[in-house]
Amino acid sequence: MPVEIDLRYVARLARLELGEDEIATLAPQLAQILEHAGRIAAVATEHVPPTASPLPRVNVWRDDEPEPPLPVDEALRNAPDREGDRFRVPRIVEGG
Amino acid sequence: MVGGPWEPVIGLECHVELNTRTKMFCSCPNRFGAEPNTDTCPVCLGHPGSLPVPNREAIARIILIGLALGSTIAARSIFHRKHYFYPDMPKNFQISQYDLPICVGGALEIDLPDGSAKRVGITRVHMEEDTGKTTHASASGRIHDAAHALVDYNRAGVPLVECVSEPDLRSPEEAGAYLRELRALLGALGVSDVRMEEGSLRCDANVSVRPVGSDELGTKIEIKNLNSVRSLERALAYEIDRQTRALEAGEVLVQETRHWDEDAGRTTVMRSKEEAFDYRYFPEPDIPPIEPDPAWIEELRARLPELPRARRDRYVREHGLRPEVARVLVADPGASDLFERTVALGAPPERAANWITQDLAALRKAGEGRVGPEHLAELIAMLDRGEITGASAKVALEEAFATGDPVPVIVERRGLAALADADALAEAVRAAIDAHPDAVERFRAGNEGVLGFLVGQVMRATGGTADPRRVADLLRERLG
Numbered sequence: 165m166p167v168e169i170d171l172r173y174v175a176r177l178a179r180l181e182l183g184e185d186e187i188a189t190l191a192p193q194l195a196q197i198l199e200h201a202g203r204i205a206a207v208a209t210e211h212v213p214p215t216a217s218p219l220p221r222v223n224v225w226r227d228d229e230p231e232p233p234l235p236v237d238e239a240l241r242n243a244p245d246r247e248g249d250r251f252r253v254p255r256i257v258e259g260g
Numbered sequence: 261m262v263g264g265p266w267e268p269v270i271g272l273e274c275h276v277e278l279n280t281r282t283k284m285f286c287s288c289p290n291r292f293g294a295e296p297n298t299d300t301c302p303v304c305l306g307h308p309g310s311l312p313v314p315n316r317e318a319i320a321r322i323i324l325i326g327l328a329l330g331s332t333i334a335a336r337s338i339f340h341r342k343h344y345f346y347p348d349m350p351k352n353f354q355i356s357q358y359d360l361p362i363c364v365g366g367a368l369e370i371d372l373p374d375g376s377a378k379r380v381g382i383t384r385v386h387m388e389e390d391t392g393k394t395t396h397a398s399a400s401g402r403i404h405d406a407a408h409a410l411v412d413y414n415r416a417g418v419p420l421v422e423c424v425s426e427p428d429l430r431s432p433e434e435a436g437a438y439l440r441e442l443r444a445l446l447g448a449l450g451v452s453d454v455r456m457e458e459g460s461l462r463c464d465a466n467v468s469v470r471p472v473g474s475d476e477l478g479t480k481i482e483i484k485n486l487n488s489v490r491s492l493e494r495a496l497a498y499e500i501d502r503q504t505r506a507l508e509a510g511e512v513l514v515q516e517t518r519h520w521d522e523d524a525g526r527t528t529v530m531r532s533k534e535e536a537f538d539y540r541y542f543p544e545p546d547i548p549p550i551e552p553d554p555a556w557i558e559e560l561r562a563r564l565p566e567l568p569r570a571r572r573d574r575y576v577r578e579h580g581l582r583p584e585v586a587r588v589l590v591a592d593p594g595a596s597d598l599f600e601r602t603v604a605l606g607a608p609p610e611r612a613a614n615w616i617t618q619d620l621a622a623l624r625k626a627g628e629g630r631v632g633p634e635h636l637a638e639l640i641a642m643l644d645r646g647e648i649t650g651a652s653a654k655v656a657l658e659e660a661f662a663t664g665d666p667v668p669v670i671v672e673r674r675g676l677a678a679l680a681d682a683d684a685l686a687e688a689v690r691a692a693i694d695a696h697p698d699a700v701e702r703f704r705a706g707n708e709g710v711l712g713f714l715v716g717q718v719m720r721a722t723g724g725t726a727d728p729r730r731v732a733d734l735l736r737e738r739l740g
Contacts (some may be wrong), residue, residue, distance in 0.1 A: 223550060236297050254407055
């Protein structure tokens with residue numbers, strides 16, 4: 165079944181800037197992927213609980229024991245910019 | 261146009277930081293007030309390839325909260341990724357829960373000002389992680405022209421419990437009572453520091469207004485930035501008034517999120533429904549489902565302490581406390597614990613409660629002191645035996661708070677023992693009379709109020725060690 169997708173909306177949500185030529189290429193490709201997912205959804209699975217994890221395990225957890233955190237310079241090593249010991253990022257605009 | 265009278269419909273979403281030793285999905289320390297970015301690791305910094313592993317104690321604590329609220333503990337629960345772009349979330353998603361939270365349903369019973377009780381429904385209680393802290397700063401120090409934001413990720417990944425109420429609250433006062441009751445409950449469970457001023461308990465409110473008697477819900481407005489019970493009540497009162505006026509003027513309200521400005525005392529628009537986020541929730545593939553063993557849940561149930569409501573009732577019933585005193589005491593687990601232990605040492609409950617909720621509470625505002633139950637019991641006993649005066653007792657309490665020394669040692673060291681020496685007392689009274697002939701004259705002319713002044717002079721001269729009632733008697737005797 166054909167699947168409608170608003171690629172511009174999806175791109176905006178993912179903060180991707182796509183050109184018209186990219187949209188022309190990607191839209192049919194993404195539609196194809198979604199059609200495939202749609203075929204899986206069509207299989208009768210009412211009696212199968214949804215799979216939340218591909219791993220056949222539950223309750224993988226750890227004890228509440230602290231371990232040494234990273235040294236602050238190590239933590240900031242990948243920061244694009246820093247001010248003192250804080251990450252410095254562009255100003256945040258609500259709803260942007 | 262629909263006419264009034266109107267009623268507000270309110271529901272609260274409360275966020276609670278758990279006071280576990282470590283974060284939710286990594287072993288970084290969970291503590292308040294550390295130097296920026298000193299409690300981070302590849303997991304809470306969102307580095308590619310790092311693997312989140314849930315903290316079992318945090319799961320235990322949310323189950324405790326659920327049990328205390330009478331929620332159903334889900335046999336199977338999963339985590340979801342909630343996507344949004346904001347620099348306080350380094351992964352660009354928050355690990356949260358969506359359609360399968362750990363605790364479902366329940367209720368919190370609150371006391372209303374008229375003495376009746378109300379059950380407020382709980383929709384769900386779910387587990388998530390807190391975000392980092394962002395501050396805006398510019399060279400000028402002003403926020404509005406800041407070109408950059410600075411981020412500290414110490415708080416990113418701290419275990420955060422979200423508790424969502426049903427829209428059962430009908431006034432700002434009810435909402436305030438709910439928030440206070442929830443804070444007392446969480447404090448009694450010991451699962452969180454519940455300090456609103458430090459952000460370990462936060463609250464957003466959903467409020468709409470509808471004609472009284474209507475079953476339909478009006479347009480829902482969400483209010484954010486409510487940092488105290490007082491802010492919550494003020495913001496709701498403002499918002500109910502604003503919405504009612506708008507509806508009466510025939511306006512159509514739109515669903516939106518508003519920001520409470522504490523200083524200005526009003527709410528302003530943050531974002532409308534059109535700008536609402538599309539979080540694209542999907543199951544977190546890195547964390548297998550949580551299926552708590554029923555035996556473990558029963559173990560946790562057995563760990564539940566006496567809850568605030570039951571404790572308040574018991575204080576009124578067994579110890580004869582007034583309900584409002586019991587409320588103040590139980591709202592603070594430290595105070596409540598101290599009360600129990602002081603009474604266990606034989607102190608009269610009402611006296612112990614008064615000292616704890618008044619003089620000691622004033623001292624504890626500045627931080628935890630070193631006063632234990634033995635200090636209070638001794639202080640009250642010495643007062644009752646007439647060995648110290650009320651004024652001296654306050655001084656002794658202050659010093660015990662600072663030093664932790666036994667009360668009799670402090671009384672001895674500071675010369676606080678009640679002035680039992682009749683001659684010394686008589687001398688102090690005579691000196692006060694001699695020093696204030698005007699006051700003496702006015703008292704003799706029938707001005708009773710002057711007696712208090714003279715008593716005060718004697719108390720000052722004796723460093724508070726004289727018994728004010730005896731002083732008053734002696735003064736009357738001399739001046740009569």
